[in-house]
Amino acid sequence: MIPLDAVARRAIKPVICYPNETLPDPDLATLARARAGARKSGECLVPPRAGRCFRVPAGHFFRITSVEGPQVGDLDIWSAADPTERLYSGKTRALHGTHLTRGDRLWSNFPHLRPLATITEDTLEWYGIDEFGGSVHDVIGTRCDPYTHHLLSGQDYHHCCHNNLTYALIEELGLPRDQAEPLVHDVLNVFMCTGFTRDTGQYFMKASPVRPGDYLEMFAEIDLIGGLSACPGGDCGSEHSSDTVTCYPLLVEIFAPAGPVARPEPAPNGYRWP
Numbered sequence: 398m399i400p401l402d403a404v405a406r407r408a409i410k411p412v413i414c415y416p417n418e419t420l421p422d423p424d425l426a427t428l429a430r431a432r433a434g435a436r437k438s439g440e441c442l443v444p445p446r447a448g449r450c451f452r453v454p455a456g457h458f459f460r461i462t463s464v465e466g467p468q469v470g471d472l473d474i475w476s477a478a479d480p481t482e483r484l485y486s487g488k489t490r491a492l493h494g495t496h497l498t499r500g501d502r503l504w505s506n507f508p509h510l511r512p513l514a515t516i517t518e519d520t521l522e523w524y525g526i527d528e529f530g531g532s533v534h535d536v537i538g539t540r541c542d543p544y545t546h547h548l549l550s551g552q553d554y555h556h557c558c559h560n561n562l563t564y565a566l567i568e569e570l571g572l573p574r575d576q577a578e579p580l581v582h583d584v585l586n587v588f589m590c591t592g593f594t595r596d597t598g599q600y601f602m603k604a605s606p607v608r609p610g611d612y613l614e615m616f617a618e619i620d621l622i623g624g625l626s627a628c629p630g631g632d633c634g635s636e637h638s639s640d641t642v643t644c645y646p647l648l649v650e651i652f653a654p655a656g657p658v659a660r661p662e663p664a665p666n667g668y669r670w671p
């Protein structure tokens with residue numbers, strides 16, 4: 398039964414759940430000055446349909462660049478000191494919105510809830526939100542994985558981002574799979590163009606607007622391990638979890654500033670239980 402005041406109830410205006418004006422200022426001007434004097438200190442090429450880990454010391458920058466062709470990447474981030482501290486995509490979404498860009502931060506899970514990285518540059522910032530409600534670099538998807546694929550199709554596919562990130566972490570930390578796999582977490586979908594359909598509320602993707610040369614760059618707030626998978630969906634314009642679409646590598650570069658960057662250390666969250 399639709400209530401008589403249904404129209405009035407639906408007409409109530411929304412309020413923002415987490416007004417974020419009180420978050421610490423990312424101080425992009427200071428970070429830009431540090432970046433201007435930085436020198437490249439390492440790189441890692443992530444092959445198509447595969448994953449790689451890389452390390453970024455606190456105070457360094459890392460850049461993910463599209464090379465050769467449009468390609469989406471699934472990014473995991475862990476604290477190098479304790480990989481059980483890792484990106485919390487859900488709370489990052491609640492604080493900054495469904496899609497991230499310059500000035501937004503990647504927050505860690507409880508009880509830490511502190512910034513792991515700050516986005517300092519995004520060449521796709523111009524994209525904004527399109528007519529379908531789509532935007533770029535989401536924290537609303539999870540990561541393509543073999544379990545959901547099997548659930549929906551009954552098939553086994555082994556190059557999902559979940560598998561790629563698990564193998565990369567096994568390689569990086571020397572852990573057995575049963576210890577590495579639970580550390581793999583919901584990602585920042587770098588370069589992926591996604592949203593929710595207005596009529597059914599379903600998660601959608603569309604061909605990424607990324608082109609070779611586009612990049613997303615971040616500042617590491619603490620010592621980090623990054624894990625990046627070049628998604629088997631390629632530009633994610635048609636399907637993922639298959640070997641049919643064209644995929645390209647992704648380039649990760651690390652940049653070391655000339656000296657320490659003057660900024661507050663991201664302290665663990667200040668909440669204390671009674």
Ligand SMILES: [Zn+2]
Pocket residue numbers: 471540541557558559627628629630637
């Ligand atoms: Zn994927």
